[in-house]
Amino acid sequence: MENIVINVRGMTCQHCKTAVEKALMSTEGVDGVFVDIDEGTVSVEYDDSRTDPEKIRASITSAGYDPQP
Ligand SMILES: [Cu+2]
Numbered sequence: 001m002e003n004i005v006i007n008v009r010g011m012t013c014q015h016c017k018t019a020v021e022k023a024l025m026s027t028e029g030v031d032g033v034f035v036d037i038d039e040g041t042v043s044v045e046y047d048d049s050r051t052d053p054e055k056i057r058a059s060i061t062s063a064g065y066d067p068q069p
Helices: 014-025 053-062
Strands: 002-009 030-036 041-046
Touching: 002 053, 014 030, 014 041, 014 053, 041 053
Parallel strands: none
Antiparallel strands: 002 041, 030 041
């Protein structure tokens, strides 16, 4: 199991937190998500044999938010 912390722009409220969590939890290979709205960070636990940081970033983008490189 791997863990990454991604800075994400555009998350401002509880709705955003839920939207990002839902998008990531429905992403293949993601096992855990923690969104910190105040810090603007998303911590993701994932199986690196089933997904990778690029796919995780793509899911955040699809949900309408802006992951930083
Ligand atoms: Cu919001």
